[in-house]
Amino acid sequence: MGQVGQARVLSSPALPQAVPRRSSAFRRNLPRAVVYGLLAVGGFIFALPLLWLFSTSLKMPGHEFVLPPEWIPNPVRLENYTEAFRVRPFALFTRNTMVILILATAGTLITGSMSAYAFARLRFPGRGILFGITLSTLMLPFVVTMVPTFILFKQLKWINTFAPLIVPYWAGGGAFNIFLMRQFFMTIPYELEEAARIDGAGFFRSYWQITLPLAGPVLATVGIFSFIHHWNDFLAPLIYLSSPYLQTLALGIQTFRGEFGNQWNLLMAASAAMVVPVLLMFFFAQRYFLRGVAMTGLAGR
Amino acid sequence: MATVAARSRGRWTLRQREALAAYLFLLPWLVGLLVFVLGPVVASFLLAFTSWDLLNPPQWIGLGNFDKMFSGDKLFPISLYNTAYYTFISVPLHVVVALVLALALNLPLRGIRFFRTAFYVPSVTPAVANAILWLWIFQPEVGLLNVALGAFGVPPQRWLFEAELAKPSFIIMSMWASGGQMVIFLAGLQSIPEHLYEAASIDGAGAWRRFLHVTLPMLSPVIFFNLVIGLIGTFQVFSAAYIMTGGGPSYSTLFYVLYLYNNAFKFLQMGYASALAWVLFLIVLFFTLVQFLVAGRWVYYEGELKR
Known part of the structure; x- marks a missing residue:
């Protein structure tokens, strides 16, 4: 309870x-x-x-x-x-951002919910230790993994592709999201699944047909967090994308500044255009968003 | 469960099939943990003892990088000082501001959702848009801040262009994003059971004493959480300084991760950057552990309600 x-x-x-x-x-x-x-x-x-x-x-x-x-x-x-959209290829920047955002978010939702389901619902040797390791990665500063990860992607010849910004999110989607979804899955009554299991449903079917359909709110929360993260992300695109045709909105606005430093009105228009989707997102999804924070249980007893 | 167990197929027991399913479900994350977390952590540790420019093979130089850090490199102590200054002022300040906001925004007033949004929205503003906006607010001649202060007779300041004011400017700017912590405090406040307040009121406690003896102790795990997460995050401040000042003027906003980034991706000193990353890791780990140790003295966990 x-x-x-x-x-x-x-x-x-x-x-x-x-x-x-x-x-x-x-x-x-x-x-x-x-x-x-x-x-x-x-x-x-x-x-x-x-x-x-x-x-x-x-x-x-x-x-x-x-x-x-x-x-x-x-x-x-x-x-x-x-005019801001004309002097810089902002349509292209938006497209790039959306491609990264949608594919990375899909990976987070699919592989993250799978991991969360295993931690919340299945019994297996090493569960406690694995979950402990998962949580402790939350405390690891990202700069520790930044350099080797860059070298890894460089060896794979993934620099100047979207892969470094998407593929890692298909590998579980990060400890925070797994934790968030696991907390929610624990609140879904187990009896539903047990009934399905007795009717002969396998583990994958009870994940896909019982748990996920009931997990709408938490999937929405993770989706929103993911949207805002990828929309705003600056450092990762900065490291991996240097080709002007691959830049995201966050990078595009930044390069805009050096060249058109004096055209504040255009710069502000571009920035405002980038803020609006986040504002709308927050406005319409506020309930899910706040609920997601409450749900981590970190904020409660 | 017994009926289900009886139906297990073949030579696998239900237990074994469940474990197998679990590992399959976890496969992406296990790969991610190995390839993107544990592997890089080990690699970073080994790289810290090498000199590597990405072009030639890495060379083992033992403690050379750490030697450079603590005796030769003038910018390392500067970046560490800047980061510590920023962190130890802004993290406690954030917690206080966010807590006060959350207390106010927890009141059952009409239109409170509107206010919650107004206070929360700045913390989800994209970092780049944010930085550009504040570059302008801090602009010495016509920036919003100097104009506003001018109305109160305060002479114009040079904010980001003056070494002494640059770090305080970043602190002022970061206060604007207190909304993230505020939301976490709000969630915490709402999970405090009402009967505790009722009991305190019956015992004759006023608003202040209810705050001191009910709200604060019950909220202490949340305060602790915000301090720990805030410290880890603030030690890694990067984007704003990269975009707004590039570390200047005269290195006054050269924060640790900015310096690390420069070493890795500008000077291509991957070994030195890894050593810097590990030193930061140890510093963050140290302060996190200290907080956990001190926590026993002031953080109150309502044990019997814990799952």
């Missing part, structure tokens, strides 16, 4: 405990107003840089540095976006 308790939905509306209960209406409302005020000010400060980003992305060249700052661009110049 402890597992189920940890998988509580974060955004559930019933959170009565934190508010101090006071007698008079005035004393009850005053702290509330203060908190609202502080949240509004804080939220504004946190949102300010992004508002500034979107505002600048719509400005005329030369209007970026006007003092006092112009929050609402006048005139609004939507062409910044089309």
Whole structure:
């Protein structure tokens, strides 16, 4: 039951405990107003840089540095976006990013859920030790494996291909995702599977037809984490992709900067275009996302 | 289970078939663990004792790399200092900011989801877009920060262009991304059983004492988790410095992993870079172990509820 308790939905509306209960209406409302005020000010400060980003992305060249700052661009110049896409092959960068992202995420979901299923559901010698090793790799700084991994891919002649950015994700998808999915699988009642097993279903069928269909929320969570990771990833493409035709969005925007350093409006438009999908992703998948964090159980008892 | 066991086919028992299935399910991860984790860790350890430019065969130089690090190389102590400075200020600060935010965002107020999103979104902004945005906020003449501070009569600062201010600038920027830890704190706060607060209230505890005696102890494993993960992550700060300053001015933002990256991929000193990686590994391991040792004194695990 402890597992189920940890998988509580974060955004559930019933959170009565934190508010101090006071007698008079005035004393009850005053702290509330203060908190609202502080949240509004804080939220504004946190949102300010992004508002500034979107505002600048719509400005005329030369209007970026006007003092006092112009929050609402006048005139609004939507062409910044089309122009940014023209001066650099952003359509190609987007395509490259999507190819890597989709294939890597598929690998993470398939091989990660297989590993998680074995750790959550099957008994085999060495399970405890293997799971312990898996978890301890979470603490390993990535730079330790960075150089030998680069050399390995260089020997395989995989530099300047997408393979180094995709293939490793078909090898289990990383300890964090395995851990996350395992935690969720443990919350699915075992009886369902047992019934299927008695009906003659093998291990693969009970994984594929019983466990996975019930694991939608955690698969969505891992998918979202994976999307954001690959969309934002900078270091790995930087190391493995130097050909201009293979660059991802993260790299593309960076190279953009050196050459067109003065065209802030275009640079901001390109950056804004890269932020928007992540914002939409977060906005629509917020529930899964927060739930995934709660589900690791790391954040709970 | 007995009925199932009775149906086992051939000479394999159910136990054996289950174990076989498990290893097949785990095959991709076992390969990954060997090829992408354990293999590279061993290789990195061996490379640390060599000199290798990728073109000629690696040469065994014993402790040469470590010798260089601790006596010859001036940039190694600088990068270590920069990273320690950044880590030991920003990690505790992050935890405090994230905790305060989470406490506020846990209140049952109308529209609280909107606020949660506003505070969380900066931490999922792509690193590159983020860096470009902040380059501009820190811009000395017309940047947002100087304009805002100017309204309060603060004279303009040169932020990223001044060695003394460059690291604090990075710390300010990193605060903006406290949302990641905030979400973890929120999850932790919501799993504190309500009856503890009720019991404390009946005993006459006010809001502050409930925080001190219920929230903090119950949340201590989460604080611990955020400190450990935060430290491991912050020691490896890279992208922002690579994009925004390239390590300058006068090496003041040459962080450890940036220096390691330069050695590996700019100067092609794979052996030296591996040695640097292992030293970082040992440093991170040391501080993680220290945190685990100290944890016994302040982290409260509600044992009987643990699975």
